[in-house]
Amino acid sequence: MGRYREMEVFDAVAQTGSLAAGARLLGLSTATVMRMIAGLEARLQTTLLLRGPRGIGLSIAGEAFATSSRQILQEIAEADRSAAGLHAYPAGQLTISVPLLMAHQVFAPIALDYLRAFPDVRLVAQDHEDVPHLLEDGIDVALVVGHLPDSSDFAVPVGTVKAVVCAAPDYLARHGRPQTPDDLKTHLIISSGAPSDWRFLHQGAPRSVRLTPRLTCSTRSGAIRAATLGLGLTRCMSFEAHQELQSGKLEAVLEDFAAPGLPVGLIYREGRRAAARVRTFLDFAVPHLRAHPALRG
Template identity: 35%
Template sequence: MDMLNVMTTFVRVAQAGSLSAAGRDLGLSQSAVSQQIAALERHLDARLLRRTTRQMTLTEAGEAFFQRARRILEAVAEAREAASGQSGALRGPLRIHAPVGLGQAQIAEAAISFQKHHPEVVPELILDDRIADLTAEGIDVAIRFGSLPASSLVARRLGTLTRVLVAAPSYLARHGVPADIGELGRHRQVRFNGAPGGDMIPLLGPQGLVEVPVPTVFKANNAHALNLALIAGLGLGGAQMPLVRRALAEGRLVRVLPGVAYPALEVHALFPDAGYRPARVQAFVDHLRAETHLLWAAAPEEADPRVAPAQAVRPDPDPVRQRRRGGEPPTRDG
């Protein structure tokens, strides 16, 4: 039995959650994958997988073998890279997880240009807005923005993501342009599903952090869908500056209350753990930071309205709940 080959198959099955998905990733038929797993279980005299009609999970023995096999495969990959390090060529698979909005454009472009520079690396870009399990899914690096919960993941800061309040000219023509934060309560908003504050819009201006209740007329869990709703004139709302720069330049969207902005979101590259990290993963993150640094390093008036001339802000104490404090609160994607 080629133990390294079989371990590779088993680890991919555990990460993919099914024989068929692992087979697609490895270029094997489902029956070939099944035969390898069966042979491994016979060799170890242990049941590694628990199969039902709906799902496949690891047994206790399977979980223990998975963790050890994964570390062995990482050590083998590290040894191979060290042995071939003189050539300077990067090679191998690179699984990248990113949110859909930024992933469709900036992260995808960075992955494409990285592959052109390193033709023996095979990037696999996984785009969705959920919180992925990096270890279980075999993800090398994940791009996330917003506050990071305590975990064993290793984070590298890439920068900050600026969000601004925008609306379509057609919406403002119908509903008027708010003169200050207090007038936002008479408008309606487009926002992310499950935003921490619900209908509250948090804005950072010269007087500190202000939260305004604004009725919601449209929600989505995808930045592109929200931007479409904003451009269509359904309401005003927060938008990620890298995703709406073109719409702002073309006049399809305009800044509302340009003297204020949403609290900035930290952008991080996350790695499964502090152990071995393939050179191609580190090289990709370096490349990503170099390619996108202008996106994260916004102009001063975008990053913090307190450093630029701002419109007068006169919060209405009735609909507005205002807090003044030094730090910015944790925020979620959106």
């Protein structure tokens, strides 16, 4: 703060053209202003003020320092105003990162309700597959699935999801419902390009079944769509096929062999110091997410 105060005092003197006038502007004594200017010149080892019978003027170095000081003081004032506004009222751009199919199945209605409640916030939604890097990627809040690595980010748990094996009712009527993971070897399998080893939990022990897909899709949504058309069984996360499972277009099988669920959470930076748009979004979204049936795995 000492150097900030020196710049403030020098700027007042430079603008008023007088030590006494600068002191009155800042509510200081003239002696205090003179002492601070002398200390500033001694620290910089240069003369900033030229004193003469007609008052004071600026040396070449003083003019350059005055210009730089005024710019710095203006930037600090603007930063203070900006920070105060950001933390007092939700406004500006809020960047959210969401798992690809979570955006459609879960997040979109919550985001729209938030925007209606806070009309001065602009929302930018990004899709992700892996846990994003908030600072490097310019993200304010991310909805993530899975156990989080140790980091400086803050996290709020909102639910759990699990892997499900599902198929259309007409497919199950034609081909039968698998009773054990090994039964999958006799069924038509739809893959989304993920590994064809499907993992399960049997009598408390993990096990996997290697399968040969009849159909491989480039996206998880494509595989889910193919399953609704009765083309076979597919495996996905519960939230990814939530609407299809709720509507009856798909039915889950082998639920007694499901692996343990994965946690879902919102991560963000800065904690209580976060901007108002971040804090209001968390306050708004957390109870909605916790109440969503797709996150009750």
